Amino acid sequence: MAPQRRNHRIPTEIDADRLALQLLENLTDYNPSNPAYSIETLKMLEAMLIQATRAEAQARAALEAARERASAAAWAFHEAMQGAKVQVQAQYGTDSLALHAVGLKRRSERKRPTRRVPPSD
Numbered sequence: 001m002a003p004q005r006r007n008h009r010i011p012t013e014i015d016a017d018r019l020a021l022q023l024l025e026n027l028t029d030y031n032p033s034n035p036a037y038s039i040e041t042l043k044m045l046e047a048m049l050i051q052a053t054r055a056e057a058q059a060r061a062a063l064e065a066a067r068e069r070a071s072a073a074a075w076a077f078h079e080a081m082q083g084a085k086v087q088v089q090a091q092y093g094t095d096s097l098a099l100h101a102v103g104l105k106r107r108s109e110r111k112r113p114t115r116r117v118p119p120s121d
Contacts, residue, residue, distance in 0.1 A: 014049070018046065021039075021042050021043070021046060024039060024042070025039055084102070085102050085103070085104055088101075088102050088104075089104065094106070094107040095107040095108050
């Protein structure tokens with residue numbers, strides 16, 4: 001039995017395998033000694049591949065939808081928190097300790113502008 005591989009096969013190889021299966025069906029005297037390579041088994045494996053590919057596509061679509069929902073929820077939360085910080089500033093003032101509690105700088109904590117002295121020539 002071949003070892004399991006973790007990487008996906010190249011789609012052109014799968015297409016070539018499907019074409020080979022169709023051509024194999026045209027061989028009326030094909031009778032393998034190993035039943036694992038019979039046409040019925042190969043058709044069953046192809047059907048399993050199709051089903052797995054569809055399931056993978058559905059899972060990718062579900063993941064993308066979940067990512068979009070999570071992103072939208074994150075933006076809604078962030079915008080609401082920005083609004084709440086503005087409300088704290090409006091309610092408690094620009095120099096209150098409540099501003100510091102929500103992560104904003106108080107007016108008294110800001111660096112005062114300093115006068116620049118022009119360079120002497």
